[in-house]
Amino acid sequence: MARKISMKQAVNEAIDQEMSRDPTVIMLGEDIVGGTGCDGEEDAWGGVLGVTKGLYAKHPNQLIDTPLSESAYVGAAVGAAACGMRPIAELMFIDFMGVCFDQIFNQAAKFRYMFGGKAETPVVIRAMVGAGFRAAAQHSQMLTPLFTHIPGLKVVCPSTPYDTKGLLIQSIRDNNPVIFCEHKNLYAFEGEVPEASYTIPLGEANVVREGKHCSIVTYGLMVHRALDAAATLAKEGVEVEIVDLRTLSPLDIDTVLESVTKTGRLVCVDEASPRCNIGTDIAAQVAMHAFGALKAQIEQVAPPHVPVPFSPTLEDLYIPSAAQVADAVRRTLKGGKH
């Protein structure tokens, strides 16, 4: 039975159901139980934004509050995964990944290769991504491209509660390390989600809106900016198609190429810094594999190449807006041959 829940609840429900289904699913992180100052464990905070609230009461043997040492507990999670557990490590903000790059890039991502295919590393590392939370430059980055760059890691960044639950369950069941990126400004976003468990394959994009004039390829919070832009453009008679990548690695380039082959125009929208981001990768692949289908220049929408500002006014200007997306579509519609 489907009912409306928030993206935050979708994360909680996915972990809850997988912990019930499989006792080897465990979770490590800072304050994920979070009992300090609470009346009892049932009341515990459940993480900095309450995402894991209530899980400890249901699965007391499957959640561990760790010391403030990301490198230690991410390493522990990776090691436990190699030894037969299915750990989920929660890293609060993806910005803190820097101190555990060896554990992620050089260990988890490489075990299968370094041990001749004999080692599996079914670990999920969850972290909040994105700007707009008034949390300044060290808690606001969209670091999806860094992880997408590393072979051996899978990278997921959902845009809806339905996708969040299905992709997180699939990530937990996957036998490879998955970096699961949750946009903090989507946590309150609600949508219909079935109560029962279900999975969405990793590496499958979703066409969230069909159109014939221009393709917008994006993911995460930017899907919603693209939808807003599409509604504006529809009033001008422009029908855009929106591809939500959902998984950044593996990448469903086939769906992107199919869409661009149909529309002949491409706007890449990415909240990550503009150099070497997901959008530039999509643009390059389309230019290589579907150049003949392009009727005009490819457009990019991304923030400026600066740290995320702390000033709310500047932060709002930093994040790509629906108006910028719509302008990019108008530019590519004016450009090229007709």
Add this chain to the structure above:
Amino acid sequence: MVSITPIIMPKWGLSMTEGTVGAWLVEVGTEITVGMPILDVETDKIANAVEAPDPGLLRRKVANEGELLPVKALLGVLADSSVSEAEIDAYVAAYVMPVSGADDDEQAGPAYLYADVDGLRIRYARRGAAQGTPVLFVHGFGGDLDNWLFNIDAIGEKHPVIALDLPGHGQSAARVPGVSVEALADFVARFMDVIEVPQAHLVGHSVGGAIAAQLALSQPQRVATLSLIASAGFGPEINTSYTEGFAAAASRRDLKPVLELLFKDPELVSRKMVDDVLKYKRLDGVSELLLALNAGLFANGRQLAQPGLALAATGKPVLMVWGKDDQIVLAAHAAKAPAGATVEVFEGVGHMAQMERANDVNRLILQHIGV
């Protein structure tokens, strides 16, 4: 007394709240007869033509192509030539447009109900008239109660209507009581026990038709009449590239061509329809269940149960409806109808006659059931 008939945005299915106006199929000044398609309406699930409820002269197109309007919004006006333009202007101006989302369903009770039948949670809808023998709709393999979205409310105007998601289907429990037509027919009888329906007019589609026929054989007192649409159970042939393809398809790319086999016009398969089926198929346990059901119902490419062939002995009134271009169950099976059955085969229609020719099928069912 000025006689003006409004053409309004229909409500197709329990979840429909609004629709997009498609092309007008007739011009102002056309004399409309009952059942004539007037304009197309698209919902997020499917597109269909709005047909005239009453005869009359089309005097005014109120809705424009591309407009998104709530259910019951005024789309056009029928009135005879004695009605003046000013009277039509006044009628249109006075028409109270419903607000999108402000549905009267809340007064009518929840759209879906749930019953616990032998430990299985079953979703169903119960609506329509208060009095009379209910009409029970049974969908086919891989279907759900939304297969009846064009039928439930139309039949519900005259009779109480019930539609269920069979076990392992739609939003019912992802388990089945067995993988045979007999087991599923027994289960439908148990469902009728639980919701306290001693007898019903059974309307079955595809495998749902075979289930209804089997119920008429094994528990004849539960069945008043049978209306069977593109029914299984009347011969061994079945297009297993559909049933196997449906069970196996894991992606939108695989599933869309399979669903297109259901309709004469593959354009009817909307993105939303594919997404909904994919969401169902991705629930834990459903893929395995469909493979088991497929193997249990259609071993070696043949229908194992053919209860339809024994229906004559039951003496039940039978209506059989088929699309001539059905690619799943051959329309030739209509020839196996029991003596005395009403048989209607529609040209240019595929396996989903109740959707593709909804208004005609609804009329046939209402005639068959009687009042």
